[in-house]
Amino acid sequence: MQKIRSVIVEDETAAREALKNYLSKYCPQVEVIGEAQNIKEAVPLLHETLPQLVFLDVEMPFGNAFDVLEACKDLQFETIFVTAFSEYSLKALNQSAAYYLLKPISIEELIVAVNKVQQHIINNEIFNRNKIIVENFRETKPEKQQVILPTLEGFEVVKMEEIVRLRGNGNFTDIYLSNGSKKMVCRFLKHFSELLPFPFIRVHKSHIINVNFVKSYNKGGFLMLHDATEIEVSPTYKDEFLQKFK
Numbered sequence: 001m002q003k004i005r006s007v008i009v010e011d012e013t014a015a016r017e018a019l020k021n022y023l024s025k026y027c028p029q030v031e032v033i034g035e036a037q038n039i040k041e042a043v044p045l046l047h048e049t050l051p052q053l054v055f056l057d058v059e060m061p062f063g064n065a066f067d068v069l070e071a072c073k074d075l076q077f078e079t080i081f082v083t084a085f086s087e088y089s090l091k092a093l094n095q096s097a098a099y100y101l102l103k104p105i106s107i108e109e110l111i112v113a114v115n116k117v118q119q120h121i122i123n124n125e126i127f128n129r130n131k132i133i134v135e136n137f138r139e140t141k142p143e144k145q146q147v148i149l150p151t152l153e154g155f156e157v158v159k160m161e162e163i164v165r166l167r168g169n170g171n172f173t174d175i176y177l178s179n180g181s182k183k184m185v186c187r188f189l190k191h192f193s194e195l196l197p198f199p200f201i202r203v204h205k206s207h208i209i210n211v212n213f214v215k216s217y218n219k220g221g222f223l224m225l226h227d228a229t230e231i232e233v234s235p236t237y238k239d240e241f242l243q244k245f246k
Helices: 013-026 039-049 065-071 087-095 105-120 129-136 189-195 234-241
Strands: 002-011 030-036 051-058 078-083 099-102 144-150 155-159 164-168 173-177 182-185 200-204 207-210 214-218 224-225 230-232
Touching: 002 039, 002 105, 013 105, 030 039, 039 065, 039 099, 051 105, 065 078, 065 105, 065 129, 078 105, 078 129, 078 230, 129 144, 144 182, 164 189, 173 189, 182 230, 189 207, 200 230, 200 234, 207 230
Parallel strands: 002 030, 002 051, 051 078, 078 099
Antiparallel strands: 144 155, 164 173, 164 207, 173 182, 200 207, 214 224, 224 230
C-alpha cells in the first residue's frame, strides 16, 4: 500500500509538530509532504502538491478552513478537520459526514479517522465531500443545506427540504423523502435529533418530522402528514410540537 500523501494546515507551531509526531508514531501509512500555517500558504501549497489528505485547522489567520476549501474546489482530496469546539462549525461538518478531531487531539480518534480515509482511498470511494461542506457553510437557510446519508450501499446526498420524516429502526434510521422513496441509514435516530435543525422536531422516541409537511393534528395526540401518514405525538414532546404552530 502506497503511503497517503498528506498536508497539514495549522497555524500553531506546537499543534503542528504534535500532529506530525502522532502521525509518525501511530499512523505510519501517512506521509506528510507539506505544511502551511495560514490560508495564504495553504492554497498554493495544495495546488502544488495535490495531496490525497489534508489535516485542516478550522480557524486560522486570514480566513478559515472553509475559505481554503472554496479556493481549492477544483481539487479533490479527503479532509480531516482539526478544531476547537465550535457548535456552528461542527454542525456543518456533521451534516456533511466530515471527519474531524477536537483539540487536544485524541490519538485513538486520530487513528480511527485516518483508517476511514485510508479505506476510502483503497476502495476508490473519494468524492467531492469538500464541495458539500462549503455549500452548507455558506447556505444561511437550513432547509437548503445538504446532508450526506450513509446507507448500506454507500451514501446519498439529499437536501434537508426533501426529508419528510425519520423513523428509528433499531440501529438504523428510516428516512422518508418527498419523492416517496425511503432510505435506510446507518445511524441511530438520536444522531439526527442532534444534527437536524428546525423545521425538524422530535415528536416521539421513534419519530422526527419536518413540520413543513404537517397537514393536521388532533387532540387525541396524532398528527397527519401530507402523504397521509399518521404519527403519534408522545406527551414528552407534545408541548414543544404545539409551540411551533402558535
